[in-house]
Amino acid sequence: MDQKNRDTAVLIFSLSARREAERKRLFGGGKKQGAGEFFDILIGRTKKLASASGADVYFIDEGKQRGHTFGERYANAFQDLFDKGYSKVVSIGNDAPELNAETLRKAIAEMQQNDLVVGPSTDGGVYLLGLNGSLFNTDEFLNLPWLQDSLCDALAKSVYWQQGGSFSLDFFSDIDDTASLLQFVQRTSDRFLVDFILIHLFRSKVSCGHRVAITFIDVHPSFLTLRGPPNTQTYTESVRKAA
Structure with a gap:
């Protein structure tokens, strides 16, 4: 292990794939299995990139989390x-597939010079949060607007959280619903995830000989080649009917 990272831990704070599938109906209310498989993939990738970071990694899902609220847990x-002796903790989740090993290593490196490192997400939250133990205060931590789109601003504007040096990473998006899933498909070059997402979103359903949802084959070739904005009406209607 890299000597300079022995004081730093990577925290993967996550729900299990099953619980994520229950909480986030990415492919429609009746498609928990597909959502579960999707989060299995994301969790596996997250663990892999964390393992390549040069820091110790801890995966804490609902079986290990303690507390009544998200903030408490x-x-x-x-x-x-911090109680285990780490002076710095860099936390990530499982729902930001654009996060890569290079960005995570950069966050860990910046923690050697800063007390706060933030990976801002496009929805106003954060996909990564790095804290020096000397800055950590439970009361201040619990006062942050967790699970709200004002979280990143609260970290940026609070005098308490800005008393030490801070660093902001590039903006990435996280996946919380079908809309953010479709936005990810338009941006990413990850063919494997795109194929998986489109297959589960656009499976055909046939009722009385009438096709009520466009198929993966209808969408896939032009979608991946052109990557332009889809026809909003067709796209939205197809998602609604496929759900």
């Missing part, structure tokens, strides 16, 4: 790692 996860 998240605060306890940070505190547990």
Whole structure:
């Protein structure tokens, strides 16, 4: 292990794929299996990139989380790692497939010079949060607007969180619903995930000989080649009917 990273832990704060599929109906209410498989893929990728970071990695899902609210569970996860002797913790989730090993290593490197490292997400939250233990305060942590689109601004504007040096990474998007899933498909060059997503979104359904949803084959060739904005009306109607 790289000597300079022995004081840093990577926290993967996540729900299991099953729980994520119950909470986020990405492919429609009746397609939990597809959503579960999707999050299985994302969790596996997240663990792999974390393992390549040069820091110790801890995966804390609902079986290990403690607390009644998200903020309490998240605060306890940070505190547990500080209690293990790590002076710096970099936390990531499972729902930002654009996050890569290079960005994570950069976050860890920046933690050697800064007390706060933030990976801002396009929805106003954060996909990565790095904290120095000297900056961590449970009360201040719990006062942050967790699971709200004002979280990143709260970190940027709070005097408490800005008392140490801080660094902001590039903006990435996280996947919370079908709309953000479709936005990801338009941006990414990850053919494997695009194929998986489109297959599960646009499976044909036939009722009385009438096709009620466009198929993967209808969408896939031109969608991947042109990558332009889809026909909003057709796209939205297809998603609604396929759900």
